[in-house]
Every structure is written in structure tokens, then in C-alpha cells.
Amino acid sequence: MTKIKELIHSETFPGVLLIFFTLLALFCQNTFLSVIYEHFLHIEISFEANDFRISKSLVHWINDGLIAIFFLCIGLELKYEVLRGQLRNIRSVSLPIFGALGGMIVPALIFTAINIEDNYALKGWAIPTATDIAFAVGIVILLGSKIPSSLKLFLLSLAIFDDLGAIVIIALFYTSELSLAAGIVCVLCIGALCLLNYLRVSKLPFYFIVGVILWIAMLESGVHATLSGVIVSLFIPLERKNEEPFLKALYADLNPWVIYFILPLFAFTNAGVDLRGMDLNSLFSSVSLGIFLGLFIGKQCGVFLFSWLSIKLRLAHLPHNVSYAQFYGICILTGIGFTMSLFIDGLAYSDLDAFGQADKLAILLASFMSAIVAYVYLKFIKTEIKV
DSSP: OHHHHHHHTSTTHHHHHHHHHHHHHHHHHTSTTHHHHHHHHTOEEEEEETTEEEEEEHHHHIIIIIHHHHHHHHHHHHHHHHHTSTTSOHHHHHHHHHHHHHHHHHHHHHHHHHSTTOTTGGGGTTGGGOOOHHHHHHHHHHHGGGSOHHHHHHHHHHHHHHHHHHHHHHHHHSOOOOOHHHHHHHHHHHHHHHHHHHTTOOOHHHHHHHHHHHHHHHHHHSSOTTHHHHHHHHTSOSBOTTSOBOHHHHHHHHHHHIIIIIHHHHHHHHOOOOOTTOOHHHHTSHHHHHHHHIIIIIHHHHHHHHHHHHHHTTSSOOOTTOOHHHHHHHHHHTTOOTHHHHHHHHHHOSSTTTTTTHHHHHHHHHHHHHHHHHHHHHHHOOSOOOO
């Protein structure tokens, strides 16, 4: 029993959980359980109040609703780190900022170059730009003392900026036609949140009520509803009026639900790629190649190149007690896209079967390849690369 408790509370467990539910989804989709699995995904859940009604399948409630809580946690973490944490000093965060930029720009360019002649395929240009922090950190923890703490800090900082970049991309490029009436409600909700923050209100029900209204309004407005989580996080006070921690306490309460329930559930409902009947043509299609090469090659090259340039231009410095060889291993890890890549994939392609699910398979393959190669590389690398 003690061993089980130690495993659950270890930093590697969230990554293990994601792998388990990914494999479980693949098993369910490709065996006699496929009918039950598909039925589970498309269970219709409705909420009605007088003439107002929201009805969505379970998978849409997870992708549009529960993931908003995941985005809320990202926003809370980012706000805390900027105000009180490791992101206060611009000198210490310049390297992960440049690394995150390279890790978004280069994969997007690779995907675009491969799919330049297909306008529909080009909608997925942002799929290989994201990094999955749970998997990446899990691999680092498995390596133990071989990875200096300063390098772990770099990875966490880069992942935060990477998530922020993904949020901005979703807001700017993956929104549908806007509704003026719903947009006005969104503005009113943001005004209410601003007032709550100004008055330093630290009663969660107020933020919950306004947040739910904001989520519904954004759902109807055309802007992706998950962004409501980020907006709410920006207005959560750092402390209560008596200077007790509030934001950090809220994050500590929500984060276990995110890593132990929401993300595994998201993986289970989105990673069920049907491999039956999938041929090599779909696997080697331009979209699949763009995703795979963007994640596995583009991420590591982009993060390393932009980081190296920033160091050489004296805009940043290499983490303390870290060699370029170790640093490159962390760059390989950033190719683990998984949850955010699957999420953007769902936004990019409205026709879920447009590519025979080879797009999702490419995300899984690139993520697992990045994890395995990075682990082996960092496990056995001994010499420093001279650059």
C-alpha cells in the first residue's frame, strides 16, 4: 500500500497515467470494444433552462468544458510565476522565451512547407508547435540526478511559454464567426471579473458564477470556450485581504484534478486512433509527415537553434552547470506534443476522418519517439558538444 501511495504522489505518475489511458484508448478503438468506446464518446449530455439549451456529446464536453479548467491552471501558474516566481527576472527567462519561439516557428514552417499546396491541410500548421509538460517532466524525473536542477527549471519555464503561445494561437487562428451579442456578454463578464479583482474578492463562488457565464458566452460567440479559463485566471487575486495566499492555494486544489482526472480523460477520449484498415498512403500523407517531422525534428532543432543564437548574441545564458550536450537532450524532449497537439488537431480539422486518423497517429508516434530518443540520449550522453 505504501509503494502505491509513493507511486501516485511521484512526479512521474501523471506521465505514466497519460500513457496508460492512451494505450487503453487504442485498445478499445481497435478491438471488440470499439462499438462501446464510440458509444461512450458520443453520449449526449444536455443542460436546459427555459428556452436556453446546450447539448453536446461527451467528447465535446471534455474538449470544450473540462479543458477550460486545464487552461485555468496554466493561467494561474503563469500569473504566479510572473508576479512571484521564476519569471520575475527577464534575464532568467530570456532563454526559455527564445527557445519557445523557436519551438513554435520551425515546426510550423516545416508543416507549412510540406502542405503548402493543400489549403485544408494547412489549417493544421499549429499542431506540431506544442509541448506536453506532463510527459516531458516525467521523463526528466525518471533520469534523476543526471539532469541538473537548472535544466529542469528551463524545461518548466519553456513549457509555460509554450502553453501561452498555444493559447494565443488558438485565440487568433482557431475561432469561428463571431456573435456580437455573445461578445458583449463576454465583455461584461470580463468587467465583472475586473471589479472582483479590484475589490480583492476571494470568495470562489463569485468567480465560478462569472466564469461559467463567460464560458457559455464564449461558446456562443465563436471564440473557443476553453480560453475562458485563461481569462478568469488573470483576475484571480494573488492574496486574500489578510495576505493569505489565494491564487497558489486555488492552483494547488485544482491541479490534482487536472493531472489525475481531466488530462487522462482527455487522452482516453482523443487518442483512440482506429488503426484497422489504415494504409501506408495515409500514414505517409503530407499532413502526417508535416506533423511527425514538425514535432520530432522541428521542435528540437527550433528550440536548440533559437536558444543557441540568443546565447551567442548575449541575450541569454546557458543554465548553470549544463553542457550543450545535456541541453540538446532537453530540446529533443520538447517534441512530445500529445495533449495540446491533439487538442489543436481537433480544432484544425472539422472532418475528423479527413485523413483517416493518420494525423492523430502521427502525433502519438512523434511524441513517443521524442520521449524514447531523449531518454536514451540523456541517459548515456557523457561528453559536451562544443559549439
